[in-house]
Amino acid sequence: xxxxxxxxxxxxxxxxxxxxxxxxxxxxxxxxxxxxxxxxxxxxxxxxxxxxxxxxxxxxxxxxxxxxxxxxxxxxxxxxxxxxxxxxxxxxxxxxxxxxxxxxxxxxxxxxxxxxxxxxxxxxxxxxxxxxxxxxxxxxxxxxxxxxxxxxxxxxxxxxxxxxxxxxxxxxxxxxxxxxxxxxxxxxxxxxxxxxxxxxxxxxxxxxxxxxxxxxxxxxxxxxxxxxxxxxxxxxxxxxxxxxxxxxxxxxxxxxxxxxxxxxxxxxxxxxxxxxxxxxxxxxxxxxxxxxxxxxxxxxxxxxxxxxxxxxxxxxxxxxxxxxxxxxxxxxxxxxxxxxxxxxxxxxxxxxxxxxxxxxxxxxxxxxxxxxxxxxxxxxxxxxxxxxxxxxxxxxxxxxxxxxxxxxxxxxxxxxxxxxxxxxxxxxxxxxxxxxxxxxxxxxxxxxxxxxxxxxxxxxxxxxxxxx
Amino acid sequence: xxxxxxxxxxxxxxxxxxxxxxxxxxxxxxxxxxxxxxxxxxxxxxxxxxxxxxxxxxxxxxxxxxxxxxxxxxxxxxxxxxxxxxxxxxxxxxxxxxxxxxxxxxxxxxxxxxxxxxxxxxxxxxxxxxxxxxxxxxxxxxxxxxxxxxxxxxxxxxxxxxxxxxxxxxxxxxxxxxxxxxxxxxxxxxxxxxxxxxxxxxxxxxxxxxxxxxxxxxxxxxxxxxxxxxxxxxxxxxxxxxxxxxxxxxxxxxxxxxxxxxxxxxxxxxxxxxxxxxxxxxxxxxxxxxxxxxxxxxxxxxxxxxxxxxxxxxxxxxxxxxxxxxxxxxxxxxxxxxxxxxxxxxxxxxxxxxxxxxxxxxxxxxxxxxxxxxxxxxxxxxxxxxxxxxxxxxxxxxxxxxxxxxxxxxxxxxxxxxxxxxxxxxxxxxxxxxxxxxxxxxxxxxxxxxxxxxxxxxxxxxxxxxxx
Numbered sequence: 001x002x003x004x005x006x007x008x009x010x011x012x013x014x015x016x017x018x019x020x021x022x023x024x025x026x027x028x029x030x031x032x033x034x035x036x037x038x039x040x041x042x043x044x045x046x047x048x049x050x051x052x053x054x055x056x057x058x059x060x061x062x063x064x065x066x067x068x069x070x071x072x073x074x075x076x077x078x079x080x081x082x083x084x085x086x087x088x089x090x091x092x093x094x095x096x097x098x099x100x101x102x103x104x105x106x107x108x109x110x111x112x113x114x115x116x117x118x119x120x121x122x123x124x125x126x127x128x129x130x131x132x133x134x135x136x137x138x139x140x141x142x143x144x145x146x147x148x149x150x151x152x153x154x155x156x157x158x159x160x161x162x163x164x165x166x167x168x169x170x171x172x173x174x175x176x177x178x179x180x181x182x183x184x185x186x187x188x189x190x191x192x193x194x195x196x197x198x199x200x201x202x203x204x205x206x207x208x209x210x211x212x213x214x215x216x217x218x219x220x221x222x223x224x225x226x227x228x229x230x231x232x233x234x235x236x237x238x239x240x241x242x243x244x245x246x247x248x249x250x251x252x253x254x255x256x257x258x259x260x261x262x263x264x265x266x267x268x269x270x271x272x273x274x275x276x277x278x279x280x281x282x283x284x285x286x287x288x289x290x291x292x293x294x295x296x297x298x299x300x301x302x303x304x305x306x307x308x309x310x311x312x313x314x315x316x317x318x319x320x321x322x323x324x325x326x327x328x329x330x331x332x333x334x335x336x337x338x339x340x341x342x343x344x345x346x347x348x349x350x351x352x353x354x355x356x357x358x359x360x361x362x363x364x365x366x367x368x369x370x371x372x373x374x375x376x377x378x379x380x381x382x383x384x385x386x387x388x389x390x391x392x393x394x395x396x397x398x399x400x401x402x403x404x405x406x407x408x409x410x411x412x413x414x415x416x417x418x419x420x421x422x423x424x425x426x427x428x429x430x431x432x433x434x435x436x437x438x439x440x441x442x443x444x445x446x447x448x449x450x451x452x453x454x455x456x457x458x459x460x461x462x463x464x465x466x467x468x
Numbered sequence: 469x470x471x472x473x474x475x476x477x478x479x480x481x482x483x484x485x486x487x488x489x490x491x492x493x494x495x496x497x498x499x500x501x502x503x504x505x506x507x508x509x510x511x512x513x514x515x516x517x518x519x520x521x522x523x524x525x526x527x528x529x530x531x532x533x534x535x536x537x538x539x540x541x542x543x544x545x546x547x548x549x550x551x552x553x554x555x556x557x558x559x560x561x562x563x564x565x566x567x568x569x570x571x572x573x574x575x576x577x578x579x580x581x582x583x584x585x586x587x588x589x590x591x592x593x594x595x596x597x598x599x600x601x602x603x604x605x606x607x608x609x610x611x612x613x614x615x616x617x618x619x620x621x622x623x624x625x626x627x628x629x630x631x632x633x634x635x636x637x638x639x640x641x642x643x644x645x646x647x648x649x650x651x652x653x654x655x656x657x658x659x660x661x662x663x664x665x666x667x668x669x670x671x672x673x674x675x676x677x678x679x680x681x682x683x684x685x686x687x688x689x690x691x692x693x694x695x696x697x698x699x700x701x702x703x704x705x706x707x708x709x710x711x712x713x714x715x716x717x718x719x720x721x722x723x724x725x726x727x728x729x730x731x732x733x734x735x736x737x738x739x740x741x742x743x744x745x746x747x748x749x750x751x752x753x754x755x756x757x758x759x760x761x762x763x764x765x766x767x768x769x770x771x772x773x774x775x776x777x778x779x780x781x782x783x784x785x786x787x788x789x790x791x792x793x794x795x796x797x798x799x800x801x802x803x804x805x806x807x808x809x810x811x812x813x814x815x816x817x818x819x820x821x822x823x824x825x826x827x828x829x830x831x832x833x834x835x836x837x838x839x840x841x842x843x844x845x846x847x848x849x850x851x852x853x854x855x856x857x858x859x860x861x862x863x864x865x866x867x868x869x870x871x872x873x874x875x876x877x878x879x880x881x882x883x884x885x886x887x888x889x890x891x892x893x894x895x896x897x898x899x900x901x902x903x904x905x906x907x908x909x910x911x912x913x914x915x916x917x918x919x920x921x922x923x924x925x926x927x928x929x930x931x932x933x934x935x936x
Contacts, residue, residue, distance in 0.1 A: 103706045104819035148655050177910040182818040184849045186888035187616050189915050189933055194662035215710040238571045242683040244756045246714040288712045290759055350650040351572035381652045420654035442645040447657050453921030
């Protein structure tokens with residue numbers, strides 16, 4: 001491949017001056033500081049035609065292209081840290097909401113729209129766009145789609161893939177695929193849309209999307225249930241869904257360890273029990289007109305208590321109480337950060353095997369050394385954050401030698417449970433060798449063939465998902 | 469390519485005798501009688517390994533392979549009517565339910581399972597598999613997935629694609645991709661699953677699938693609403709969804725013409741009004757515990773009546789009344805058949821443009837000649853059956869010359885509305901030239917590149933979706 005300097009002159013002639021931006025350090029960094037970009041040329045095109053034109057130049061000359069959204073990705077997908085100096089294409093100027101169709105529950109937005117801005121835009125039309133992640137204030141929808149973002153409302157509404165009806169994409173040769181359909185049903189050929197979603201910029205650049213909207217639930221409620229075991233938590237999930245079906249919008253499991261970290265590092269936080277429960281579940285419901293969430297949660301509590309799968313609980317009676325309960329869950333990552341993990345894992349396993357996985361994982365970790373495990377997360381999606389910490393009084397530095405064994409111990413176990421070592425963050429550049437190690441070889445061969453077919457010159461985000 | 473006779477001996481040596489079946493005429497016919505197969509060798513493997521072995525022989529020798537499910541497809545995807553004699557692989561013997569996981573709402577089934585058998589199997593576990601189509605008594609789940617089947621419950625539960633978590637697929641070279649994951653979240657590489665779903669057997673043979681189950685709704689209800697116009701119907705849809713969200717499981721629009729055909733051809737059918745309403749909507753709701761469907765529908769009726777978007781209506785007060793109301797809708801296709809259409813179309817357009825589309829379509833049809841239009845279907849999905857009939861007293865034979873103009877008139881209009889000329893039936897061999905005519909050329913080029921990449925010898929269901 002050829003460095004971007006070879007086409008810089010041509011690009012400056014072809015694109016308006018407004019499309020050029022200074023390559024500030026923020027474009028070469030990512031949130032966890034693991035990757036550092038080595039330079040390149042940054043452009044911020046004003047429309048799809050300019051993206052197309054720029055990619056055509058890059059394609060003709062064989063210049064690597066790195067698409068750039070909000071820069072919030074956690075696996076290095078937005079940073080080319082080595083290799084030939086790339087053309088970095090930021091979508092930040094393409095941030096128009098092209099249209100909202102409240103009557104058909106559709107939003108058409110350009111890739112550079114910030115997720116939170118989309119929430120605000122559709123709320124004015126009394127609609128909900130349910131994709132929500134911690135980084136929503138800076139993440140851009142094009143990046144959310146490129147990485148098939150998950151987040152808080154997957155249980156009810158699905159991930160980014162499930163929320164997309166159509167795409168506009170600049171292909172690796174610069175051609176524009178106009179697939180910006182708003183159709184709910186369209187069986188005309190292979191599913192190019194879902195191939196692009198989750199391809200992390202390695203098969204093309206998403207420039208706009210048609211997205212699904214939803215009615216805002218008539219009323220919402222929150223409860224904290226103390227459960228005797230992870231088994232009981234999975235049974236409670238099934239019971240809750242048989243009561244309220246899609247009404248269950250979040251179902252999060254928490255372990256005592258997470259609460260103890262909060263008690264230790266954020267003592268100002270109000271916790272509802274003096275002694276942290278071994279296992280608990282935080283659930284959110286959003287119900288239709290005519291249903292009272294608190295009442296529905298009380299009915300669920302009574303039945304679950306009777307069945308012995310819930311031993312105690314709290315049902316929020318006000319918005320303040322809802323906020324207080326969610327504050328516990330939402331502060332767990334910050335508590336973890338203050339303690340400092342040996343190794344953290346964003347994994348998924350089949351939901352019914354979660355209890356077994358936790359038991360076996362904890363035994364394996366205990367066998368490795370004196371560690372503490374904080375296992376919590378989106379039980380409803382089978383997605384756990386399985387994070388391993390130093391024993392009390394020790395620091396992560398004491399465990400440097402142990403870290404590789406911890407990581408591969410967790411990942412090997414996930415693999416043995418037919419799970420995923422990247423539930424929602426993607427592969428990026430961070431997990432390329434995990435993909436090689438754990439993927440079905442037939443799948444991997446198919447992925448390589450698809451990359452070769454759609455990007456024969458290998459210019460689109462090289463080194464992401466597949467080794468360049 | 470090479471005829472299957474070239475590998476018949478080798479296959480007979482390699483596979484057990486039970487895998488060979490007589491090629492009865494039914495394997496060479498399809499429901500609408502448009503396609504007629506020309507022979508070949510039929511095998512019905514007993515397991516995935518046998519499918520793999522057979523495809524390896526075919527791949528090595530360059531023999532075309534036609535996967536065969538229930539044979540209910542409507543676009544000729546299961547029939548190779550010309551070209552080299554193929555190896556026909558029927559999945560009929562692979563009809564085991566491998567596992568049901570009620571607690572995680574997952575079913576793992578082999579491709580040859582009949583759809584209705586899956587309904588029965590999961591009902592025993594108090595679960596719902598919502599995919600439902602008219603041909604459910606003979607259609608097989610592998611074919612449903614290969615064609616991304618739609619059907620009755622798409623509004624609430626999505627199409628076949630939305631109901632699948634994982635696949636096992638024999639690839640065009642005979643390798644087995646074990647992608648039979650039950651994970652709700654897995655971001656490890658390109659979305660091979662959705663590429664296979666809807667590829668109509670042209671990228672591989674689905675041999676098993678992990679499918680999503682749902683709780684059975686606590687209570688269900690049905691209502692017929694008379695609406696003043698298609699505009700009012702789309703407004704009612706939005707209002708209904710803001711009342712009951714996902715609780716709305718069907719939302720079907722009907723036109724007076726369909727009722728009049730019923731009155732004319734099936735006079736024994738009980739219709740609730742002496743004079744057929746110009747436009748009406750049939751809706752089904754499935755609600756959570758604590759809600760009374762009849763009450764919820766009455767609340768909706770009152771608000772819609774107040775807003776002037778509903779002028780009359782009936783809310784079923786018993787299962788018998790529900791059945792009676794659905795009998796109207798479900799008999800419309802039979803009424804159409806008895807009248808005999810000039811041309812029928814399974815199309816979708818963006819939901820908010822449906823009223824405009826109907827108006828413009830009807831005007832265009834009237835300009836072509838003296839015809840009657842029966843437009844009805846899944847309004848909630850934007851999927852209409854737009855069928856054109858002879859004037860009263862005339863027969864379809866009188867319109868032979870007009871048929872091509874009717875068909876292209878409807879399809880051109882659908883295209884102008886950014887719609888789809890195949891909403892749910894797929895492309896098969898029937899709509900290959902429609903795909904060529906109406907698809908975005910960049911999409912078409914990508915589809916061809918993908919086919920070439922995954923099936924370079926072009927042996928998998930040649931001529932389906934893409935010209936062989």
